[in-house]
Amino acid sequence: MTQPTPITVARGDGIGPEIMEATLLVLREAGANIAIETIQIGEKLYQKGVQAGIEPSSWESLRRTKVFLKAPITTPQGGGVKSLNVTVRKTLGLYANVRPCIAYSPYVKTKFPKMDVVIVRENEEDLYGGIEYQQSPEMIQCLKLISVPGSEKIIRYAFEYARQNNRSKVTCFTKDNIMKLSDGLFHKIFDQIAKEYPEITADHMIIDIGTARLADTPEQFDVIVTLNLYGDIISDVAAQVAGSVGLGGSANIGDHCAMFEAIHGSAPDITGKNIANPSGLLQAAIMMLVHIGQSEVAEKIQNAWLRTLEEGIHTADIYDPALSRKKVGTQEFAKAVVERLGKLPEKFAPATYRNDYCPIELTYQRPSEFDTMQRELVGIDIFLYAANTQADKLAEQLKTCETAALQLSGISNRGTQVWPEGQPETFCTDHWRCRFDSKSAAMRYQQVIELQAAINAKGLEIIKTENLYKFDGKVVYSLGQGE
Numbered sequence: 091m092t093q094p095t096p097i098t099v100a101r102g103d104g105i106g107p108e109i110m111e112a113t114l115l116v117l118r119e120a121g122a123n124i125a126i127e128t129i130q131i132g133e134k135l136y137q138k139g140v141q142a143g144i145e146p147s148s149w150e151s152l153r154r155t156k157v158f159l160k161a162p163i164t165t166p167q168g169g170g171v172k173s174l175n176v177t178v179r180k181t182l183g184l185y186a187n188v189r190p191c192i193a194y195s196p197y198v199k200t201k202f203p204k205m206d207v208v209i210v211r212e213n214e215e216d217l218y219g220g221i222e223y224q225q226s227p228e229m230i231q232c233l234k235l236i237s238v239p240g241s242e243k244i245i246r247y248a249f250e251y252a253r254q255n256n257r258s259k260v261t262c263f264t265k266d267n268i269m270k271l272s273d274g275l276f277h278k279i280f281d282q283i284a285k286e287y288p289e290i291t292a293d294h295m296i297i298d299i300g301t302a303r304l305a306d307t308p309e310q311f312d313v314i315v316t317l318n319l320y321g322d323i324i325s326d327v328a329a330q331v332a333g334s335v336g337l338g339g340s341a342n343i344g345d346h347c348a349m350f351e352a353i354h355g356s357a358p359d360i361t362g363k364n365i366a367n368p369s370g371l372l373q374a375a376i377m378m379l380v381h382i383g384q385s386e387v388a389e390k391i392q393n394a395w396l397r398t399l400e401e402g403i404h405t406a407d408i409y410d411p412a413l414s415r416k417k418v419g420t421q422e423f424a425k426a427v428v429e430r431l432g433k434l435p436e437k438f439a440p441a442t443y444r445n446d447y448c449p450i451e452l453t454y455q456r457p458s459e460f461d462t463m464q465r466e467l468v469g470i471d472i473f474l475y476a477a478n479t480q481a482d483k484l485a486e487q488l489k490t491c492e493t494a495a496l497q498l499s500g501i502s503n504r505g506t507q508v509w510p511e512g513q514p515e516t517f518c519t520d521h522w523r524c525r526f527d528s529k530s531a532a533m534r535y536q537q538v539i540e541l542q543a544a545i546n547a548k549g550l551e552i553i554k555t556e557n558l559y560k561f562d563g564k565v566v567y568s569l570g571q572g573e
């Protein structure tokens with residue numbers, strides 16, 4: 091027998107320890123060749139004042155094993171405490187969140203018996219950078235960051251995943267009709283990478299209509315790839331529509347490590363009652379087995395689990411007197427799966443996982459043209475805090491600050507142009523974007539500093555600035571609505 095694969099296990103909070111016990115029983119009995127290192131995370135550590143919810147020694151275990159099977163934890167509400175899930179994903183560089191949303195009809199109720207969708211969600215960028223600032227009494231900013239490497243990796247991952255799992259279509263969801271630069275970049279990279287996978291159908295939908303279609307006709311989707319926030323929302327929509335929030339597992343994949351968990355939380359309302367469904371964590375563990383190259387064991391467990399479901403042996407959350415035969419507790423359900431190890435389902439199609447599966451390894455190559463790209467500073471957006479004022483009055487003051495190099499070209503409030511030619515109906519907050527364009531061919535940043543000094547001398551309050559660039563002669567900043 092080959093050496094067991096080391097994995098790190100955290101039993102978590104609430105129902106975590108119960109469902110982990112059930113899951114590990116099935117793994118053990120199925121012959122998973124793993125060596126477990128246990129770490130503590132979550133509530134007990136938060137209570138001890140460890141704000142990250144994880145101790146430094148646990149990172150060592152995760153770096154050593156590179157594979158993490160994690161039960162849900164309880165996230166304390168309120169200030170100071172960081173989300174452990176976000177911390178683990180970002181610290182370990184787990185850039186891809188993969189969530190299969192599958193209907194198990196007729197044994198689990200769903201309106202869409204044929205639904206079989208995999209959501210591939212970007213996991214590190216977008217609005218989840220957690221970079222937020224209060225800039226004025228009326229305005230808070232949260233930065234949405236979309237990078238070329240981040241987009242390229244997740245999109246390539248989605249296509250590789252589709253190829254490895256014999257899936258025929260990848261759909262990209264963005265909102266690039268509104269966020270033309272950030273979401274537009276994601277869409278553009280999707281179109282470029284899709285060309286490298288001619289055997290896979292690629293299409294794009296605006297996130298709002300895409301989500302509506304996903305809730306209405308999920309059978310039309312196969313793999314969906316999307317940005318972090320949209321992915322967070324649609325993966326819950328898809329799991330709910332599949333009828334199986336309690337049955338879903340997810341994988342968080344990075345270049346060096348991977349984390350596997352159920353999609354549900356710690357369910358404090360049913361903790362300690364032996365009624366929780368361990369299937370979500372078991373599904374995550376099956377994804378983990380495939381990831382570490384133990385596809386045969388994964389298959390054996392999945393087939394026994396399908397057989398248990400179709401024989402009507404159900405936990406309380408999916409028990410339905412019309413469909414189920416026996417209501418069982420958490421540990422009894424696990425034992426029922428163990429009893430069926432080696433059997434195939436009779437109604438569901440048996441699961442088959444590739445034996446030659448290997449983790450998808452991607453390397454990002456910074457395009458050489460990025461280093462020769464001409465970046466030309468052509469102006470500056472100066473954000474001001476000004477209460478109880480009007481755009482025309484502000485423009486009058488700013489006009490007196492203009493320098494030979496930089497002249498006021500527009501003022502917008504919440505992205506809508508209010509000077510020149512503002513509309514009286516537009517509501518204005520105390521947060522103003524004042525755009526100054528360069529009139530000289532080769533603008534220098536020193537000229538921005540001189541302009542800021544002039545504005546400051548007038549007693550106007552600068553909150554922040556954004557440089558306006560042309561890249562290779564192309565405007566790469568947004569215009570105000572109405573501009």
Ligand code: NAD
Nearest residue numbers: 162163164165336354355356357358359360366367368407
């Ligand atoms: P939840 O998923 O824990 O529970 C929602 C509902 O689903 C509850 O009624 C619960 O009893 C039920 N449920 C959940 N899992 C079940 C299972 N396996 N079997 C049967 N029923 C199940 O969501 P919540 O109540 O919003 O959150 C509880 C705690 O979990 C919070 O502290 C939250 O922050 C945390 N949480 C953690 C994770 C994670 O660790 N990955 C994910 C989501 C929520």
